[in-house]
Amino acid sequence: MSTGRLEAFSDGVIAVAITLLVLNIQVPAIHPHGPPGECRTLGCALARQWPVYAAFVTSFLTIGIIWINHHVMIRRLGEPDHMILFLNLLLLMSIAVLPFATNLMATYLKQSSGQHLAAAIYSGAFLAMAVFFATLNRHLLLIKPDRLSEEIPAERRRRILARSISGVIPYAIATALAVVSPYVTLAICAALAVYYAFPIGSGGAAAET
Amino acid sequence: MSTGRLEAFSDGVIAVAITLLVLNIQVPAIHPHGPPGECRTLGCALARQWPVYAAFVTSFLTIGIIWINHHVMIRRLGEPDHMILFLNLLLLMSIAVLPFATNLMATYLKQSSGQHLAAAIYSGAFLAMAVFFATLNRHLLLIKPDRLSEEIPAERRRRILARSISGVIPYAIATALAVVSPYVTLAICAALAVYYAFPIGSGGAAAET
Amino acid sequence: MSTGRLEAFSDGVIAVAITLLVLNIQVPAIHPHGPPGECRTLGCALARQWPVYAAFVTSFLTIGIIWINHHVMIRRLGEPDHMILFLNLLLLMSIAVLPFATNLMATYLKQSSGQHLAAAIYSGAFLAMAVFFATLNRHLLLIKPDRLSEEIPAERRRRILARSISGVIPYAIATALAVVSPYVTLAICAALAVYYAFPIGSGGAAAET
Amino acid sequence: MSTGRLEAFSDGVIAVAITLLVLNIQVPAIHPHGPPGECRTLGCALARQWPVYAAFVTSFLTIGIIWINHHVMIRRLGEPDHMILFLNLLLLMSIAVLPFATNLMATYLKQSSGQHLAAAIYSGAFLAMAVFFATLNRHLLLIKPDRLSEEIPAERRRRILARSISGVIPYAIATALAVVSPYVTLAICAALAVYYAFPIGSGGAAAET
Numbered sequence: 001m002s003t004g005r006l007e008a009f010s011d012g013v014i015a016v017a018i019t020l021l022v023l024n025i026q027v028p029a030i031h032p033h034g035p036p037g038e039c040r041t042l043g044c045a046l047a048r049q050w051p052v053y054a055a056f057v058t059s060f061l062t063i064g065i066i067w068i069n070h071h072v073m074i075r076r077l078g079e080p081d082h083m084i085l086f087l088n089l090l091l092l093m094s095i096a097v098l099p100f101a102t103n104l105m106a107t108y109l110k111q112s113s114g115q116h117l118a119a120a121i122y123s124g125a126f127l128a129m130a131v132f133f134a135t136l137n138r139h140l141l142l143i144k145p146d147r148l149s150e151e152i153p154a155e156r157r158r159r160i161l162a163r164s165i166s167g168v169i170p171y172a173i174a175t176a177l178a179v180v181s182p183y184v185t186l187a188i189c190a191a192l193a194v195y196y197a198f199p200i201g202s203g204g205a206a207a208e209t
Numbered sequence: 210m211s212t213g214r215l216e217a218f219s220d221g222v223i224a225v226a227i228t229l230l231v232l233n234i235q236v237p238a239i240h241p242h243g244p245p246g247e248c249r250t251l252g253c254a255l256a257r258q259w260p261v262y263a264a265f266v267t268s269f270l271t272i273g274i275i276w277i278n279h280h281v282m283i284r285r286l287g288e289p290d291h292m293i294l295f296l297n298l299l300l301l302m303s304i305a306v307l308p309f310a311t312n313l314m315a316t317y318l319k320q321s322s323g324q325h326l327a328a329a330i331y332s333g334a335f336l337a338m339a340v341f342f343a344t345l346n347r348h349l350l351l352i353k354p355d356r357l358s359e360e361i362p363a364e365r366r367r368r369i370l371a372r373s374i375s376g377v378i379p380y381a382i383a384t385a386l387a388v389v390s391p392y393v394t395l396a397i398c399a400a401l402a403v404y405y406a407f408p409i410g411s412g413g414a415a416a417e418t
Numbered sequence: 419m420s421t422g423r424l425e426a427f428s429d430g431v432i433a434v435a436i437t438l439l440v441l442n443i444q445v446p447a448i449h450p451h452g453p454p455g456e457c458r459t460l461g462c463a464l465a466r467q468w469p470v471y472a473a474f475v476t477s478f479l480t481i482g483i484i485w486i487n488h489h490v491m492i493r494r495l496g497e498p499d500h501m502i503l504f505l506n507l508l509l510l511m512s513i514a515v516l517p518f519a520t521n522l523m524a525t526y527l528k529q530s531s532g533q534h535l536a537a538a539i540y541s542g543a544f545l546a547m548a549v550f551f552a553t554l555n556r557h558l559l560l561i562k563p564d565r566l567s568e569e570i571p572a573e574r575r576r577r578i579l580a581r582s583i584s585g586v587i588p589y590a591i592a593t594a595l596a597v598v599s600p601y602v603t604l605a606i607c608a609a610l611a612v613y614y615a616f617p618i619g620s621g622g623a624a625a626e627t
Numbered sequence: 628m629s630t631g632r633l634e635a636f637s638d639g640v641i642a643v644a645i646t647l648l649v650l651n652i653q654v655p656a657i658h659p660h661g662p663p664g665e666c667r668t669l670g671c672a673l674a675r676q677w678p679v680y681a682a683f684v685t686s687f688l689t690i691g692i693i694w695i696n697h698h699v700m701i702r703r704l705g706e707p708d709h710m711i712l713f714l715n716l717l718l719l720m721s722i723a724v725l726p727f728a729t730n731l732m733a734t735y736l737k738q739s740s741g742q743h744l745a746a747a748i749y750s751g752a753f754l755a756m757a758v759f760f761a762t763l764n765r766h767l768l769l770i771k772p773d774r775l776s777e778e779i780p781a782e783r784r785r786r787i788l789a790r791s792i793s794g795v796i797p798y799a800i801a802t803a804l805a806v807v808s809p810y811v812t813l814a815i816c817a818a819l820a821v822y823y824a825f826p827i828g829s830g831g832a833a834a835e836t
Contacts, residue, residue, distance in 0.1 A: 005634065005698055007214065012642030015221025016434075018305065019229065020646065025309040027316045030323055042323025046330075060305065064298040071214055083826040089691040096645065096687065100652040107654045114657055114669025121673075197298060199291040216423065224430025225643075227514065228438065234518040236525045239532055251532025255539075269514065273507040280423055408501040425632065433639030436723065437647065443727040445734045448741055460741025464748075478723065482716040489632055615716060617709040 003077050003149075006088065010070060013092045017099060018063040024103045025052050051109040054186060055122070059102040061193035062126060063095060066133065073137055078149040083139060091132040094125060101125040109182050119182030120175050123189055127171040137164040212286050212358075215297065219279060222301045226308060227272040233312045234261050260318040263395060264331070268311040270402035271335060272304060275342065282346055287358040292348060300341040303334060310334040318391050328391030329384050332398055336380035346373040421495050421567075424506065428488060431510045435517060436481040442521045443470050469527040472604060473540070477520040479611035480544060481513060484551065491555055496567040501557060509550040512543060519543035527600050537600030538593050541607055545589040555582040630704050630776075633715065637697060640719045644726060645690040651730045652679050678736040681813060682749070686729040688820035689753060690722060693760065700764055705776040710766060718759040721752060728752035736809050746809030747802050750816055754798040764791040 028045035031038045039045035070091075077084070101122045108118035140147070141157040152160075174188040237254035240247045248254035279300075286293070310331045317327035349356070350366040361369075383397040446463035449456045457463035488509075495502070519540045526536035558565070559575040570578075592606035655672035658665045666672035697718075704711070728749045735745035767774070768784040779787075801815035 005638070008217065008635065009638050009642055009694060011214070011218050011221055012638055013646050015218055016225050016643050016646035017649070018301075019222050019225035020649070022226070022229070022305050022308050023232075023650075025306075027309070027313050032322050040322075042317065042326045045323075046326070057302070060302050061298065064301075067218060068294055081826075085695055086824055086826050089688065089824060092645075092691075093684070093687050096649050097652075097683075099649050100654070104654050108669065113659050113667075114672075117669045117673070197295055199295050217426065220423070220427050220430055224427055225434050227510075228431050228434035231435070231438070231514050231517050232441075234515075236518070236522050241531050249531075251526060251535045254532075255535070266511070269511050270507065273510075276427060277503055406504055406507060408499075408504050426635065429632070429636050429639055433636055434643050436719075437640050437643035440644075440647070440723050440726050441650075443724075445727070445731050450740050458740075460735065460744045463741075464744070474724075475720070478720050479716065482719075485636060486712055615713055617713050 003074055003080060006077075006080055006085070007071065007074050010074070010088065010092060011067070014063060014067045014070070014095055017096050018060060018067075020099045021056055021059055021063075021102055024099060024106060025049075025056060049106075051186075052106040054190060055102045055106040055109075058186065058190040058193045059098050061197045062189070063098060065193065065196045066095065066129060069133065073133075073140065076148050076150075076152070077140060078147050081144060081147065084136065084144070084147075087132060087136040087139060091129065091136055094129040094132050097125055098129075105182075105186065109186065115182040116178050119185040120178035123171055123174040123178060123185045126189060127168065127175050130168045130171050134161070134164045134168055137161055212283055212289060215286075215289055215294070216280065216283050219283070219297065219301060220276070223272060223276045223279070223304055226305050227269060227276075229308045230265055230268055230272075230311055233308065233315060234258075234265060258315075260395075261315040263399060264311045264315040264318075267395065267399040267402045268307050270406040271398070272307060274402065274405045275304065275338060278342065282342075282349065285357050285359075285361065286349060287356050290353060290356065293345065293353070293356075296341060296345040296348060300338065300345055303338040303341050307334055307338075314391075314395065318395065324391040325387050328394040329387035332380055332384040332387060332394045335398060336377065336384050339377045339380050343370070343373045343377055346370055421492055421498060424495075424498055424503070425489065425492050428492070428506065428510060429485070432481060432485045432488070432513055435514050436478060436485075438517045439474055439477055439481075439520055442517060442524060443467075443474060467524075469604075470524040472608060473520045473524040473527075476604065476608040476611045477516050479615045480607070481516060483611065483614045484513065484547060487551065491551075491558065494566050494568075494570065495558060496565050499562060499565060502554065502562070502565075505550060505554040505557060509547065509554055512547040512550050516543055516547075523600075523604065527604065533600040534596050537603040538596035541589055541592040541596060541603045544607060545586065545593050548586045548589050552579070552582045552586055555579055630701055630707060633704075633707055633712070634698065634701050637701070637715065637719060638694070641690060641694045641697070641722055644723050645687060645694075647726045648683055648686055648690075648729055651726065651733060652676075652683060676733075678813075679733040681817060682729045682733040682736075685813065685817040685820045686725050688824045689816070690725060692820065692823045693722065693756060696760065700760075700767065703775050703777075703779070704767060705774050708771060708774065711763065711771070711774075714759060714763040714766060718756065718763055721756040721759050725752055725756075732809075732813065736813065742809040743805050746812040747805035750798055750802040750805060750812045753816060754795065754802050757795045757798050761788070761791045761795055764788055 026049075028039070028042070028049060030040065030042055030045050032040050034040060039048060080088070101124075104118045105122035108114045111118075138161055141152070141161050145152070145157065170188065170192055174185045174192075177188065178185045235258075237248070237251070237258060239249060239251055239254050241249050243249060248257060289297070310333075313327045314331035317323045320327075347370055350361070350370050354361070354366065379397065379401055383394045383401075386397065387394045444467075446457070446460070446467060448458060448460055448463050450458050452458060457466060498506070519542075522536045523540035526532045529536075556579055559570070559579050563570070563575065588606065588610055592603045592610075595606065596603045653676075655666070655669070655676060657667060657669055657672050659667050661667060666675060707715070728751075731745045732749035735741045738745075765788055768779070768788050772779070772784065797815065797819055801812045801819075804815065805812045
């Protein structure tokens with residue numbers, strides 16, 4: 001197994017997952033002569049499902065960032081062993097699950113029941129992704145440094161890993177705060193996505209590229 | 210990050226988005242003994258959903274064109290910086306959203322309510338795509354010309370960029386005309402798709418290839 | 419635009435289209451205490467939707483064959499011009515539409531209304547695919563032979579093209595026979611798929627590989 | 628046809644199939660004031676559909692393993708003949724069908740009717756996949772060893788093939804035991820997925836890598 005194939009397959013899964021997100025955006029029905037409380041115009045109906053767009057953009061950017069970071073990580077790898085393939089598969093599974101988690105979040109955000117759990121699962125899916133990513137990075141940088149494509153000083157390896165692990169923290173906080181409010185959880189996840197995606201954010205992919 | 214990976218991932222997202230468009234074409238139900246006004250034959254039912262096909266073909270060709278242009282653009286690039294990755298991600302997001310926008314257009318085109326907004330959003334999605342494309346091209350050609358894979362004279366860079374920016378105009382017009390009639394908007398978008406896709410059209414990909 | 423990118427994008431669209439076919443296979447509901455005529459067991463319900471499987475296998479194999487033939491064709495190409503990109507996009511569109519055509523066929527095959535039209539559209543989609551394929555091959559072999567990666571004697575080019583064009587005929591017949599019976603149309607399409615896919619069939623990909 | 632293209636297309640189909648699995652995980656509706664027996668909380672509703680998650684994880688890991696094994700197999704191949712393309716297409720078809728089989732299993736596992744058949748089909752789909760894989764490997768190693776990219780001693784070829792064939796047995800057992808209990812079938816499939824995926828399992832991909 002070459003890293004080329006590992007990248008190609010991972011790219012495929014990530015590209016499909018990121019594009020499947022759009023299936024969560026439904027064309028709303030309108031009821032021009034419906035009762036008060038129902039949307040009578042398309043504008044109203046589209047505006048009312050704003051959680052769908054917010055969750056879509058957040059998930060899209062987050063998957064885009066993990067894709068960038070994934071390549072930075074894999075580029076360091078000489079040849080994968082079986083543990084790396086396994087951890088990578090778990091990482092891909094946590095990404096593949098995001099269209100569901102995104103849909104769950106968008107569906108329940110404004111509900112009066114289930115909204116806290118939905119937010120915790122949404123943020124928890126990102127948390128799982130960050131944990132698998134850090135685990136994979138740890139295996140690569142600390143346990144199997146002989147498989148790196150070129151030698152990296154131990155000091156630098158620890159620094160890369162520390163940043164990778166620190167990426168777990170904000171998602172843990174966002175997940176914990178789902179008890180308080182699902183809006184807070186979504187806001188944190190969205191802010192992280194914009195921060196890391198936007199070239200000014202220095203803690204994310206930019207620093208590693 | 211190599212341009213090869215950037216292309217491979219972009220190709221993946223574009224290929225999935227263009228193929229997901231087909232999910233908008235539903236198999237219609239027929240009512241052989243239904244009331245007048247309902248379709249009693251499959252031919253009638255299929256013919257009645259013509260906006261679905263019109264929007265499908267328009268979106269399919271438009272995504273196909275943006276794919277061609279995307280490669281012409283990326284081929285000029287030596288190595289992407291983080292801003293390029295970010296702008297490319299926004300471009301991909303505007304493409305990934307098209308199956309929804311296409312569905313919205315097809316669903317509301319013949320309705321007596323919401324049809325103007327649906328057309329504006331449909332054309333607006335193409336407009337966003339054209340804007341992100343021009344922005345990415347501008348960053349590449351004007352701000353970071355040192356990242357080009359081979360030097361391009363300033364004169365030629367400005368000409369390429371001017372054409373890229375001028376591609377925004379017809380979609381802006383189509384979006385504005387949605388106030389008048391959604392049919393006009395769809396007709397403009399369809400005409401642009403055919404014009405650029407067809408090898409005779411000189412303003413689109415043909416000129417750059 | 420290199421042929422590598424053309425192949426990669428075409429592969430992506432074909433791979434997504436062939437895999438989306440599975441979405442047409444629905445998990446049936448059963449009615450253990452339903453009225454006579456309804457399926458009371460899963461076995462009955464699954465058996466009853468046999469047209470879904472027949473259409474799935476036929477379309478899957480047919481797309482698989484077109485994928486093989488597509489590569490044989492593109493491998494001969496040195497560098498694509500814009501007409502080739504355009505014709506290839508039309509070919510991909512005819513492939514991307516197959517999940518819908520397959521669903522239409524499977525849904526209406528056993529109906530007493532619409533079954534002939536559904537079969538004609540199903541077979542007609544394959545016909546369109548064959549026509550676009552032959553057109554693309556013709557452009558490549560006759561009109562732009564200077565773009566071939568290596569010279570092919572005129573005699574051999576005509577022979578390849580003749581075979582490519584003759585592939586249109588059986589689908590034209592299958593489409594015409596939809597007037598008689600949709601079962602005949604499906605049987606012809608299925609037989610063609612098996613004949614070309616199976617390594618013994620000498621008229622299909624085997625001969626060109 | 629090069630093995631590179633064969634791998635790229637196979638990768639595409641497998642990546643789409645593995646990612647489409649997520650569409651089986653539906654966002655459940657809750658009925659806060661519903662009758663007893665209905666779920667009143669999201670936690671209850673999500674917990675109740677545990678078969679969906681169990682089947683998802685099992686199928687995801689199994690497809691991930693077949694992807695790894697597929698590459699180990701194809702890497703040995705010099706140039707594919709038409710029989711290899713055909714057998715590979717059948718293998719891909721058995722993989723592409725898994726989102727349906729997974730959905731069937733998850734839907735009927737807890738039902739009092741159809742659960743045995745659903746489990747047999749689920750496990751039977753894995754069985755078919757294992758059979759096609761072994762057949763492809765047999766063709767490659769025994770019938771066409773001259774197409775291998777580098778010579779492999781007959782002894783070692785037989786050993787690889789024996790392991791490939793022995794992979795069929797547990798799925799045959801799991802399918803047979805569907806008569807007894809669908810839970811047993813799912814448990815065996817899940818155990819196999821974890822055993823082969825987890826780096827400690829020595830009978831699966833690990834041994835071949």
